[in-house]
Every structure is written in structure tokens, then in C-alpha cells.
Amino acid sequence: MADKRVTLAACACGQDCQLLTVRDVAALLKLHVRTVWRLSALAESGQDQFPKPVRLGEKTMRWRATEIAAYLDQLAKGVQA
Numbered sequence: 001m002a003d004k005r006v007t008l009a010a011c012a013c014g015q016d017c018q019l020l021t022v023r024d025v026a027a028l029l030k031l032h033v034r035t036v037w038r039l040s041a042l043a044e045s046g047q048d049q050f051p052k053p054v055r056l057g058e059k060t061m062r063w064r065a066t067e068i069a070a071y072l073d074q075l076a077k078g079v080q081a
Contacts (some may be wrong), residue, residue: 018066029068
């Protein structure tokens with residue numbers, strides 16, 4: 001099966017950026033897809049540090065892999081403290 005991840009040659013920051021679907025993010029975080037949407041809604045309201053998605057179209061949203069990785073690092077540091 002082909003890899004369905006969306007990639008861009010370069011983003012505004014000048015680095016390669018990989019964009020993840022909600023299913024990719026859920027699998028990476030070991031969460032249900034609905035929980036990813038809930039975390040995203042909390043982030044939009046300022047109640048959580050979860051990365052905000054990038055809107056590519058009217059119904060198409062993706063998350064930057066670098067931001068998800070940074071979020072995981074932040075969670076790991078919080079657990080270690």
C-alpha cells in the first residue's frame with residue numbers, strides 16, 4: 001500500500017515539512033482519532049499546547065510532523081520533571 005502522508009518540498013521556515021493526517025497523528029500518539037480532534041479544539045481555545053492543524057482546503061486539515069514531535073518532547077519533559 002502506498003504511503004498516504006503528504007509532503008512539501010519546503011515550507012515557510014525553509015525546512016522540509018511533512019504533513020500528517022488525523023489518522024497519522026492518532027497512530028503516532030496512540031490515541032483515538034476523536035481524541036486528536038478534541039485536543040485540537042482545546043488548543044484552538046487556548047486550553048492546551050497541542051499543535052494547531054494547517055488548513056489545506058475547506059475540509060482538509062493536516063498537522064506538521066515537526067510540531068507533533070515537539071509536542072511529544074514537551075510531554076516527555078513534563079513527565080520527567
